[in-house]
Amino acid sequence: MEKLSNWILKFRYGILVVVAAITLFLGYFIKDIQVNPDVIGYHPAGDEAAALFMEIGRQYGGNDLLIVGIESDNIFTYDMLNLVRKVTDSVRSVPGISSVTSLTNVLHISSSEYGIEIGRLVDEFNIPTDTLQLRQLQEYTLSEPMYSGFLVSKDATATLVVARVKDGTEQMVIVDQVKQKLDGLDFDGNFYFGGMPVILRELSSVIIGDLFFIAPIAFLLITLVLFWGFRNLQGVLLPMLTVVIAIIWTMGLMSMLGYKLTLLTNLIPVILLAVGSAYSIHIVNRFFREKSQAPAEAIQRTLRYVALPVILASITTIFGFVSFIAGSYLTMIVEFGIFSSLGILFSLILALSFAPAMLSVFSGKGFKATKDFKKINQVEKLTQIIGGWVQNHPRKIVAIWLLLVVAGIWGATKIERRVDLVDYFRRDNIVKQSEYLLREKFTGSMPLFVKITGDIQSPEALRLMQYTQDFMAQFDYIPYSQSVADLIIQMNDAMGEGRRIPEEPEKIEQLWFLLDGQEVMEQLVNFELTEGLVIGHVASTDLEVLREIEVNFAEFAQQNSRADFDVQVTGIPIFFKRLDESIIRSQTSSIIIATSLIILVISLMMRSIWKGILGVVPILVTLLILFGTMGLTGVPLDIATVLCGSITIGIGVDYAIHFMTQFAKSFRATNNTKQSISETISISGRAILINMIAVSLGFAVLMFSNLVPMQRFGLLIALTMISTSMATLTLLPLCLSISGERLKRMFKK
């Protein structure tokens, strides 16, 4: 430390210049930061289902559907059908849209008294005006499962224009262009927009909105809390400046390295403000206490006393975040782990270099010594109350914690999981409302793909497709499926040979000839005719349903793959199921990794494995309370709340370390457990409570986020901070007081 402080004093101007230069350099890249709102696309390259899904997207004109819903009293009027035609035309004209399906252009195969008709359901050049004709059209359309509930709602009050977005195109730009085009149409009612590109477009703008809205609020709030705690504006502004620089470095580096801002990395500024500010606060405040010394001496003494605890605190926090890098299956969580750890590391480096350099350059020029914590009566009172409880009601405290733990375990069994992206939006969000309306009126928009590889023009392949569709039809939540076999059967019927697949390959080839060039064919078979898709439309995001789909279709694929045909399954439902599995896997492995790492750190630091285990008691209790609360309040485990466990471990353990270090000090001096505990609660309690209030409030700001998982994440972390601090101040001393002589002797060492 001596060397470090000398070095800082020697190069203080250099440090300031270098920090300013790095900040300007990395800050420059922030302007180019891009957003990737995609959650399901965030799978590692080795994932088979993901690879197949992407391949299908490339080969079959994109598997992302952009859906425009049109609502009216009755869709089957000349005006409404004409509007559908105009919407179809407008959407088709947007570059990046590979195909559009609507009532006015959907393929329609029928046999009539005079022959075969391979045409359109509605003749767009001759939309019926006659009431009788319109009624007949309505009756026919609603009786056909191909259209009813799929292109038009069963009550005929809404219809869809379904567009496929080409793979690899800028989906968000396309969504904007489609909306812009439709704005120009003369329609009094509302258009509803749905489908993955629309959801992702909205997520993206919400993420950016949050970044520029939430972080400043968090900044202000934490500054205020710290000012309330320290009553010294300058002493608060320097730590805040330090943390803002750390944020600029982290976000700038992310952008420079080409990483896009995601739902999770979006949280980093708030996390750094809440957590990273603590390090330089310690430095700055210690410096003020040492202010009676000459500045050089004050810096040296400050670093001698504070550097090690600050380094330890940040290392444990970094371990909390690092657990996501090693313990997660989802790239999005891994990226979050990398950059949040880096952000904490930057905060630490800046706290140990930039903050002292600033102090030594500007000391005596405006900085005033902070008033002592003792002046804060509210916090002081609280520690006294806690101290009193611990001394006088140990049994009650144990009983309360036991009760909480039992309730936690019970609640944890009720934790729900959710993977539906629409749930991410707040109730008042227009995209959410729109998506719900579409889901209510229409069958599912989540495609499930069964890919059959082989000679797909053969009668056997078509029969296998038909069999697949029959298999899908068994499940209520797959109300509609399509394949080229459907079309061949309809054509065969129209040729007068019944609703079946012809036995003769020549007949199939000639029927196929008639379908050649139809847009729908590009979505169902590949050019070489070696692959075909059966597309099921899944109408549920319920995890039980997704599990059933995955299990049943994996088995189906296995049973039906044979020498001449290979059957594979992929699709959004499978992705959602994987996402859920990854979340659970990430949850367990990150918590295990974080807990083990932290036990290791405390054990090494305090040279005792028992102390290591004792140190995580408040966190483990908190984790049970966290999961219990989630289970009992219906907060689901999702992409953001999955982070709470390890983050709690990383941040919360600092309290225990702080407490145990102080306890050891007092115990060595007094050799009296009771007195040491009382002293420790009084000394550490203040620091822990102020830190807890600052961190909790910082995270609670996420309440204002427009994304529900972020709101939940913020509130849960605030809760765990309260719980960890309380457990540290009440449960830990009781553990210490009832622990055996051996442990106490260890503290004495």
Add this chain to the structure above:
Amino acid sequence: MRFVLFLYVLASTIWSGDKALALTPEEILRRMDEVMFQPGDQTSNARMVMVDRNGNERVREATIWQKGGEKRLFRFTSPASEAGIAFLSLPNDLMYLYLPAFGRERRIAAHLKNQNFAGTDFTYEDLEVRKYAESFSGNILRQDGNIIVLEIRPLPGITSEYSRTVVTLNRTNFLPEKTESYDRGGNLVKSATHTWARQGAFWYPQEIHMRDVRRGSSTRMIMRNVRFNTNLSDQIFTVRNLTSF
């Protein structure tokens, strides 16, 4: 002498320019019809080379018999699996399809004009024999040397999937060299280039390269063995002939 030659060239340029300038769009359309609808009947072999947006190529071949503007028989000859499939178009939007594997013909509904024909990038409308002067109104956009750029729009009562088509034609023979068709929203959807050949007194499109701008696919229709006025019998254009192949 050179000066005289120069004067001659200058004068003839001005004169021919004057001549074209003097033409109204309607006259241009009529002149187009005159050169394109001279033969009474025509027989040819067509080779259709279809390329999808990923660059995959597929080839179909057919023999085409045509009499007047409204009778036409398309019979596919290659690939083998499709040989014998035939389309017969008759006046009053009557259209029949024959699939040899089924051994029977079927009538096809009339409102299919905007659909692609046999997997090509030509719609039924694109293949229709239409007299320009009777179907379109014209508007000269530009005249440049030997080139006239004409915008044509369907006359009232004529259904078309295109709101307008910009035709680039050669002033010397009034044959369209390039067409660009726009949908009702004003977006370019089709673009075609024509290569014309002459046999005896008649011009015919040796190759039409049609691009579907939206889908990114294209088809080259190449005509070979073209014969004119061989007195094709009306019997060729009957349902009975369709099925007796």
